[in-house]
Amino acid sequence: MLAESGYGSESSLKHHGSTLSLISATSGLSSTSASSFRKVHSLQEKVAEMETFRDILCRQVDTLQTYFDSCVSGHHREELQKDKGDDDDDDDDDDSPISRPDGDYLLDDSCKEKLFPVASPRGPAGIDFKGEAIAFKATTAGIFSTLSHCIETMVKREERWQRRLEKEMERRRRVEESYKLVLMDLNKKSQYGGPDYEEGPNSLINEDEFYDAVEAALDQQDRIEEESEKCRSPRPVALSPDSDSSAGTHRYSTEVDEMVHSHMTHSLQDVGGDANWQLITEEGDLRVYRREVEENGVVLDPLKATHVVSGVTGHEVCHYFWDTTFRSDWETNVESFTVAEPLSDTAVIIYQTQKRVWPASQRDILYLSVIQRMLSANESEPETWLVCNFSVDHDSYPPTSRCIRAKINVAMICQTLVSPPKGNKEMIRDDILCKITYVANVNPGGWAPASVLRAVARREYPKFLKRFTSYVQEKTSRQAILF
Missing domain, CATH: 3.30.530.20 (START domain)
Structure with a gap:
């Protein structure tokens, strides 16, 4: 039951301002929807969708855990009943199958119900395991898609900042070079202020x-x-x-x-x-x-x-x-x-x-x-x-x-x-x-x-x-x- 698992709830998705459904999360991985999706949604919206997927996934894990706990409990009960059955073999001779001359056994209705229980479409606690597994797979696919988009956006942003950093470093390098040249000119002017640094027989300028x-x-x-x-x-x-x-x-x-x-x-x-x-x-x-x-x-x-x-x-x-x-x-x-x-x-x-x-x-x-x-x-x-x-x-x-x-x-x-x-x-x-x-x-x-x-x-x-x-x-x- 998708409604019981919490995945098919529209309200849970709208809670974070996202209209992504299960179908769009799985089949929406096509190039058209994915490209338009990347253009429209911002990184903040993607993070909100990740939170939505996290809540859905937690509820699905709890549901599956309940299913597995029920299976384990049913197995223990069957073991206990088997042990009890071994003790009462002698008392149950009248209920044993009737032998035929050709070696077959005839079973009455009570024995058939014990040996061949009727299969139920739902597991323990009324949980649809196949549906829950499909929903779990779709949720993880949606998480991977959104996570990939977030990583791509962050990489592009990182590259953009890297280019800005390189430009700033180049601008800083030029400013530093200009500053050094100005300092050198000032030092030369201060050093060459005297007559020894002008044209003359004893000039100190090379x-x-x-x-x-x-x-x-x-x-x-x-x-x-x-x-x-x-x-x-x-x-x-x-x-x-x-x-x-x-x-x-x-x-x-x-x-x-x-x-x-x-x-x-x-x-x-x-x-x-x-x-x-x-x-x-x-x-x-x-x-x-x-x-x-x-x-x-x-x-x-x-x-x-x-x-x-x-x-x-x-x-x-x-x-x-x-x-x-x-x-x-x-x-x-x-x-x-x-x-x-x-x-x-x-x-x-x-x-x-x-x-x-x-x-x-x-x-x-x-x-x-x-x-x-x-x-x-x-x-x-x-x-x-x-x-x-x-x-x-x-x-x-x-x-x-x-x-x-x-x-x-x-x-x-x-x-x-x-x-x-x-x-x-x-x-x-x-x-x-x-x-x-x-x-x-x-x-x-x-x-x-x-x-x-x-x-x-x-x-x-x-x-x-x-x-x-x-x-x-x-x-x-x-x-x-x-x-």
Whole structure:
């Protein structure tokens, strides 16, 4: 009797808020009901169902135990009756079976009831053992199903928490690394606060630390420059023609002529096949070469770069490079500059201080800057303009202890290449190219490590040329072509 066993009671299942029946617990193990069941029910509901199954199972165990106790009691009574029957054998002779001639026995009704009791569909105490066994099996199956779902849910939850834990551990690792880097930077700044940790003959900073500090400072300057570029508004300025050839007559005229002649003779020579020159950078049409030279431990590496820029003339490139009006627009490493003395319309003496890059010392430069148009020997040669900057002395700007005076000898030589337009069409900027040759001989002075100076030069020169030529292209794109 399922009702008596307590399993078929609907109220006992609803007591825990579950509508699972015996049929759904056994036949409901199909994939459809099981999957929907897992999606709808939460872990708390499954635990409640487990409690319901526990109560049902306890009642079924008690019922089966009662059944087995009754069976044991009936067996003891049968044993007692058998013992009693053996004692009364003599008295029961009259009730013994009657023998037939062929050996069979005839039994009366009382003997038949004793030897062959009528089988009852129910066991002791009116319990249906087969039904109770089926119910017990169904209950355990329901428990296993619910328990499996609980285990699966807990495993998924465990995996989810494990992933969150791994993410938190990774985030904590990154924070700890950032914290250590900040501490290291703070320690370096506190340690490098004195003059012994700056550029000098007795500096305690090794080359790697020196370069890391310089590179970090340059990166910061680049970020600041990028922000200022966004806020800087363009200012349209029309170019005025420069003097055609001579730089005028002044006290440095002889030195100017010698420098210009030297650059036009040697700087235009191709160094691509020269073993003494190393190609250190190649990006498209831009190539930068270096020849390693040291004197008394000071790096004096000459650098030479070649580049081809479309849409501009040599005159335009040289004008923007020479004219101090535009210097602050494209020069990012200059802290300040002053025209110390104008020598002529195309020659000036400039005093310039560079931005300091810690731990390197600050440097200043005093140089003469001249722009010239070079006369062509024949009509087949391209039009050539030149800007030459070389160090000079001036009484008003003597070297100071605040800065290290650097020496320079720089030239920018620009040749204009023209592709004549077809027919009678007007020439446009797509028809012109500018071939740039840039040479730099710099004596930085001081005690900066040679490896650091070479690494900085390799980084800064290509960046300077690309930034400057892009600036010239942008400034001249809407202006008339200046030859």
